[in-house]
Amino acid sequence: MDILIRDLDYAVDINLNVYKNIDILIRRDEDSKKISIDRGRNLLEKSNLDKKDLKIIDGDKKCALPGLSNNHTHIPMTLLRGIADDMILQEWLREKIWPNEGRLTGEDVYYGALLGCLEMLRFGITSFNDMYFFPEEIVRATKEVGIKGTVGFPIIDFGTPQCKDLDKLLNNCEKFIKEYIAEEKINPVVAPHAPYTCSKDTYVQCREISQEYNVLLHTHLSETRYEVVEMENKIGMRPVEYLESIGILGDNLITAHCVWITKEEVKILAKHRVKVVHCPGSNMKLASGGVMPLVEMLREGVSLSLGTDGPASNNNLDILEEMKIAALLHKAHRWDPTVGDVDTVLRMAFNSESIGFENRDIVLLDLNSPHLRPVHNIKSNIVYSANGNDVDTVIVEGEVLLENKKFSKIDDKYLRNIYHKVNSIIKKFN
Amino acid sequence: MDILIRDLDYAVDINLNVYKNIDILIRRDEDSKKISIDRGRNLLEKSNLDKKDLKIIDGDKKCALPGLSNNHTHIPMTLLRGIADDMILQEWLREKIWPNEGRLTGEDVYYGALLGCLEMLRFGITSFNDMYFFPEEIVRATKEVGIKGTVGFPIIDFGTPQCKDLDKLLNNCEKFIKEYIAEEKINPVVAPHAPYTCSKDTYVQCREISQEYNVLLHTHLSETRYEVVEMENKIGMRPVEYLESIGILGDNLITAHCVWITKEEVKILAKHRVKVVHCPGSNMKLASGGVMPLVEMLREGVSLSLGTDGPASNNNLDILEEMKIAALLHKAHRWDPTVGDVDTVLRMAFNSESIGFENRDIVLLDLNSPHLRPVHNIKSNIVYSANGNDVDTVIVEGEVLLENKKFSKIDDKYLRNIYHKVNSIIKKFN
Structure with missing residues (x-):
């Protein structure tokens, strides 16, 4: 399913261009596996897309960057x-x-x-x-x-x-x-x-x-x-x-x-x-x-x-x-x-x-934190103020794998099982 | 109100002692303003405390450290x-x-x-x-x-x-x-x-x-x-x-x-x-x-x-x-x-x-994240693996000011107002 991220506060692209108040549309051609990423304002209104065919993500107080x-x-x-x-x-x-x-x-x-x-x-x-x-x-x-x-x-x-x-x-x-x-x-x-x-x-x-x-x-x-x-x-x-x-x-x-x-x-x-x-x-x-x-x-x-x-x-x-x-x-x-x-x-x-990977992934940072305010230069805030936990959403090759800081495909029970396995493994260490 | 943190995975005290599977009881004498911090197992059962008189915090998958x-x-x-x-x-x-x-x-x-x-x-x-x-x-x-x-x-x-x-x-x-x-x-x-x-x-x-x-x-x-x-x-x-x-x-x-x-x-x-x-x-x-x-x-x-x-x-x-x-x-x-x-x-x-401040504050880190697993040495994970966003709970002078990563005394509306004010202030900058 195509993904529309609406009303992002900021976006930085692979060439380090900065956009404000923008939408991002991520489309994947299932045959060619080609991903297209479009940026612009009011993309839903401008395109022939139907809301029903889209996964819509709210970009409010978020910044998009490449993977x-x-x-x-x-x-x-x-x-x-x-x-x-x-x-x-x-x-x-x-x-x-x-x-x-x-x-x-x-x-x-x-x-x-x-x-x-x-x-x-x-x-x-x-x-x-x-x-x-x-x-x-x-x-x-x-x-x-x-x-x-x-x-x-x-x-x-x-x-x-x-x-x-x-x-x-x-x-x-x-x-x-x-x-x-x-x-x-x-x-x-x-x-x-x-x-x-x-x-x-x-x-x-x-x-x-x-x-x-x-x-x-x-x-x-x-x-x-x-x-x-x-x-x-x-x-x-x-x-x-x-x-x-x-x-x-x-x-x-x-x-x-x-x-x-x-x-x-x-x-x-x-x-x-x-x-x-x-x-x-x-x-x-x-x-x-x-x-x-x-x-x-x-x-x-x-x-x-x-x-x-x-x-x-x-x-x-x-x-x-x-x-x-x-x-x-x-x-x-x-x-x-x-x-x-x-x-x-x-x-x-x-x-x-x-x-060996073309970068066509999108990561959203959550800007709704005191340490990422104000934004004089979003690129500075990414490099000098943010940390990994500020990542809110991750879209890999057109697929949402993390959303609202939660894994999309992996539930808490599965995660607990991994922690448990890891704890068992390390018992044999010196 | 006194605070009991139950069943912490780990605690590190001001002298860098490490405890596992422990409770922490924080009591504040309102007259003398004195704070006492006790660590031990099953503190509720061992003490004469009544659950009703306590703020109880679940310490599962958490590590306590000083402020x-x-x-x-x-x-x-x-x-x-x-x-x-x-x-x-x-x-x-x-x-x-x-x-x-x-x-x-x-x-x-x-x-x-x-x-x-x-x-x-x-x-x-x-x-x-x-x-x-x-x-x-x-x-x-x-x-x-x-x-x-x-x-x-x-x-x-x-x-x-x-x-x-x-x-x-x-x-x-x-x-x-x-x-x-x-x-x-x-x-x-x-x-x-x-x-x-x-x-x-x-x-x-x-x-x-x-x-x-x-x-x-x-x-x-x-x-x-x-x-x-x-x-x-x-x-x-x-x-x-x-x-x-x-x-x-x-x-x-x-x-x-x-x-x-x-x-x-x-x-x-x-x-x-x-x-x-x-x-x-x-x-x-x-x-x-x-x-x-x-x-x-x-x-x-x-x-x-x-x-x-x-x-x-x-x-x-x-x-x-x-x-x-x-x-x-x-x-x-x-x-x-x-x-x-x-x-x-x-x-x-x-x-x-x-x-000039005696350190009698307690901070809880959330260990329920892949980057803080496993724990060979909790002190190492704090220094080398954690970041500020891993803080879950903050207790200052016997008062809970942050819990579940949310401010206890400050709501979202108030926070939005601060962000808004800050955005107005910086408009005059060159």
Whole structure:
């Protein structure tokens, strides 16, 4: 059914145009799956539409924006949210994260992903880019919740908790891609973990799979100073130079973090049209030290977006919050308040294109709260004043999935069951 | 009426003890105004209380914490929220903030303060420390909303938009203190603006007033590199040394920011038991550059708390968000994830003592949200996962002011009227 949102106080579109007192009409052609979004005044009166054929949403005291996109995360780590914080990275991984991840079954990952997808939907995130083992369970949870997932099949030389054999992993990765490549709201992806956990051969094989099926590649890149220095010492190249030398860089590559990179490396990324996902909250929480070179990236025209990273190093999946953290971090880092401006971070937050989804989703923010008043500049209020809980309505591919802050397809009983399952799963953690 | 909160999932007290499956009983002696808070299991059954004499609140899927305290802010700047962002500090002040502040009447300030007090109440802030002109209007708004306010009467050598004459200002400040000193939930305070806007004589007179009436002093200190360098060049002293030299430092002094200070200055602040309010969000947004030396402050035992600063440089009044920003900033700044740990920032957020209020308030967080599940460590979920909108119930001095996320004493019509008034006020802004 087509959706008409009437009398919105504000709307911001994907090009950051701002509209006041406007209607939005969302129509979906069921044959072509094409979504059209029209904005204008009195759309009902002007069109030949019949009220009976429409789902009508009251836009009073609301602001419409495009769907938010969480472009680097590990969703099932919801299960590990808050299990350990304020620790040195290596201790945190070795003592708390890896041992407990080793205990997870596919079913556990499914429930963790379900919880995370619901959190994202609640917070207006309509598409994400994930990397975690048991990716087929993440697909299952994503389809159940109804948002759009770019789901990476993770490849690590020494295996994942799901499968310890590299050849088998690569084989399973291909099967995974074949199984889900036709899905409308799922993009299966090859996800070699990082240059310090995947050999040259592994990266090359991943690239070959991605080329064969025309899917994206997703990898971690230059997140910590240690991995960069180690590589420089071993082979005399920095990670970006290395990935270029083995032919991995290209416009189908999504790289997360890129906090320890030089201006030269930024130019290399730009030359190959690599997509970079900025995860400021996680980088700060893990004290990575480096800061993604925002100004240099923008100058060179690198495609940028935002990611929360996993909820164990954030500890939530809130892109509205991440926008503010990004804006603040870059101002503080450069002693320059003009950096990380409102338009820049909004563009990053709306960028689902770089993970393979056209952004034709609509999120409504509830402006009926003291902290979102007055409105001098609605874009400022979105970036600096709002948080995920201000999301009121979420429409994904022409379907209402959240309305009045309630899940449309999921009732309280079902939600309680998920919480209950999650509580059972974490009993086995140390 | 006494209040019983039954079957809370979690409670965190002022000393950061964590309780599970507990009741909280809040009793208020109307004669002595003393509040008692008892925690335990099955309190109704164990006590001689009659259900009829109690307000009973269901604690299921909730976590109780002490009231949050916003220890440095300029509340009526809600009116300027989002009017300008991403600008160089001096341009921002000269072109956007000061000219528009000059247009504000007492009535305007009242409505701005009303909006800000409601925002704080909604976000679980039960006490604040403010500095803004027309402070009597801020008192009026605070009393109407019912939270507790330490309200500074601002002193600037060249006057405020309310009064341009310094002698008159100091006179009015005394009158202000006399008028409100007996109020239970208001602490009137002398607020010399900053060492670069107040002369030595002014500071000395402010100190004398504060001593005569035994009230607190509230000032900005070492917020920007410029003011510190300027003073060093002029008089060969840094701001903390200067305030010590003129006898202003003491345990009744609350200083905001302190981002450009040396280890020696930290020791001086500690020696005089000066209270420091950390405003990480505002410092980052304005690109102040300096970072409050958290580790050194803690080492020297300085009393620390958190402030949002004004909503024009934040742009909200959310101490739950500010906790996370504080934790992230210090980790990133020192490349050390153990800094700005959960306990440290919680202690700062609960510290209403340093602005003169015993913390005997209770805030309930709603844990019935995907982003607050599971709970490995409730304190971590509060700091890293929650935001102001997760606050469900607020009890100030034994009185329920927010329940089920709705204001108890303020209805929708009244709220709409405030929004309407605020919209009218900002029409005169440039």
